[in-house]
Amino acid sequence: MDNRIIIKNGKVIFPDTIEENLTVVCGNGKITDILHNEEFTPGNSDIVIDATNKYVAPGFIDIHTHGGGGHDFMDGTVEAYLGAAETHARYGTTALLPTTLTSTFDELINTFDVYKEAVKQNTKGAKFLGLHLEGPYFAYNQRGAQDPQYLKNPEPEEYNKILAASDDIVRWSLAPELPGALDFGKVLTSKSILTSVAHSDAIYEEVLKAFNAGFTHVTHLYSAMSTVTRRNAFRYAGVLEAAYLIDDMTVEIIADGVHLPKSLLRFVYKFKGPDKTALCTDSMRGAGMPDGESILGSLEKGQRVIIEDGVAKLPDRTAFAGSVATTDRLVRTMVNIADVPLVEAVRMMTLTPARIMRIDQQKGSVQKGKDADLVIFDNNINVSYTILEGNVIYGN
Known part of the structure; x- marks a missing residue:
C-alpha cells in the first residue's frame, strides 16, 4: 500500500x-x-x-490539447506524448485528451499504436483520458490552421475503419453540415463517443438537427465557426448562435485572454454559465515554451508558426495558429480578466469538463471516494x- x-x-x-x-x-x-x-x-x-x-483544488482537466513543452501528439512518438503530459502536469493538469490534427489516414492509425504504448509508460505526466480526433471532416472555409489537403466528407468506409482500429477514441470533432455527418454522429453516439461541432459553416437549423443526432458539444467556441450570415438576402443564425440557443449544448473556450477578449469571456460566462462551459487550452507544442518560431502539427509535416503575445500566429501574422496556454493560465484569466469568482473558474476547469466527458463519478471535485487528483496553488x-x-x- x-x-x-x-x-x-x-x-x-x-x-x-x-x-x-x-x-x-x-x-x-x-x-x-x-x-x-x-x-x-x-x-x-x-x-x-x-x-x-x-x-x-481538484486537478485540472483539459479536454482539448495538441501538445506542449516542445512536443505535439502528431509527432507520432511515445516521447512526445510523455513530454507533453509532463509539461502540462507542471501547470496543474492531472488529466487530458490528446488531440489529433487533420492528417493522412496512415498518420492517424500510427497515432493509435503510439497512444497505447504511451499510456503504459506515463507515470510522471497528466493522465490520458482517451483520444480526441479533430478532423478531417471540416468545412473548407472554417478550416483555420487545419491542413486543407486532408479535408473530406465523412464516409462510412473510412470512419468505420478508423473506429475499428482503436477503442481509445472518446471524442470526435467535425462539421455537422457535411454530407453523411449526421449519420456519422449517430454512430459515434451509439459508441458513447462525445460528438462535437467544429470548424463548421452550419446554420442554426443544421446544428439543431445535429444536436438531436448526438452532437452535444461545441469545440473552441468562437473559433472556426459560422455566425449570422446571409443566403439569398435572408439572414440565418450560425453555429455560434446555436450554441447559445440550445440550452443543453455544452461548449469549451480557449480562455487565454487572446483568443477571446474580456467582453466575450464575460458573454460566454453570462449566457452559457460555468456548468455548460469548459475551459480548454487547445495548446500546441509551444505551451510552456519561450517565444519564437515553432511548428504546428508534426515535426515532419507541420506548419511553421511564430509564438508571440501569448499565442501562436501564422508567419504572416494574419491569424492565430494555435494556443500556447496552460490550464493555470486559463483559470487565472477567468478570475483576473473576466472577473469570474475563483470557485466557478475552477469548476469550469474541473467538474464541468469531467461531466462533459462523463467521468465526474471519479474526477472533477474534491470529494471522499473520488480519485485523489489535486492541485495546490x-x-x-x-x-x-x-x-x-x-x-x-x-x-x-
Whole structure:
C-alpha cells in the first residue's frame, strides 16, 4: 500500500464554496477523508504537505490539447506524448485528451499504436483520458490552421475503419453540415463517443438537427465557426448562435485572454454559465515554451508558426495558429480578466469538463471516494503541487 498523502491547512475549493483549515487525506489513489485540521493527526509514515495560505483544488482537466513543452501528439512518438503530459502536469493538469490534427489516414492509425504504448509508460505526466480526433471532416472555409489537403466528407468506409482500429477514441470533432455527418454522429453516439461541432459553416437549423443526432458539444467556441450570415438576402443564425440557443449544448473556450477578449469571456460566462462551459487550452507544442518560431502539427509535416503575445500566429501574422496556454493560465484569466469568482473558474476547469466527458463519478471535485487528483496553488494560481491518484507528479 502506498504511503498516504496528507494535505493540511488548505483552503479547499469545492464545486460551490471554499472552506478553510481543512485536511485532505489521500490513500490508495483515492480521497479517503476531508476533515477539519484539529480532527486529524498524521501517522509516522504519512507524507504531509502544508498548504497554509494556498488553495487545494481538484486537478485540472483539459479536454482539448495538441501538445506542449516542445512536443505535439502528431509527432507520432511515445516521447512526445510523455513530454507533453509532463509539461502540462507542471501547470496543474492531472488529466487530458490528446488531440489529433487533420492528417493522412496512415498518420492517424500510427497515432493509435503510439497512444497505447504511451499510456503504459506515463507515470510522471497528466493522465490520458482517451483520444480526441479533430478532423478531417471540416468545412473548407472554417478550416483555420487545419491542413486543407486532408479535408473530406465523412464516409462510412473510412470512419468505420478508423473506429475499428482503436477503442481509445472518446471524442470526435467535425462539421455537422457535411454530407453523411449526421449519420456519422449517430454512430459515434451509439459508441458513447462525445460528438462535437467544429470548424463548421452550419446554420442554426443544421446544428439543431445535429444536436438531436448526438452532437452535444461545441469545440473552441468562437473559433472556426459560422455566425449570422446571409443566403439569398435572408439572414440565418450560425453555429455560434446555436450554441447559445440550445440550452443543453455544452461548449469549451480557449480562455487565454487572446483568443477571446474580456467582453466575450464575460458573454460566454453570462449566457452559457460555468456548468455548460469548459475551459480548454487547445495548446500546441509551444505551451510552456519561450517565444519564437515553432511548428504546428508534426515535426515532419507541420506548419511553421511564430509564438508571440501569448499565442501562436501564422508567419504572416494574419491569424492565430494555435494556443500556447496552460490550464493555470486559463483559470487565472477567468478570475483576473473576466472577473469570474475563483470557485466557478475552477469548476469550469474541473467538474464541468469531467461531466462533459462523463467521468465526474471519479474526477472533477474534491470529494471522499473520488480519485485523489489535486492541485495546490497560491492566490495568483501559481501551482506548487500536482497530485495524480495520490502520487505527487509535480511539487516544489
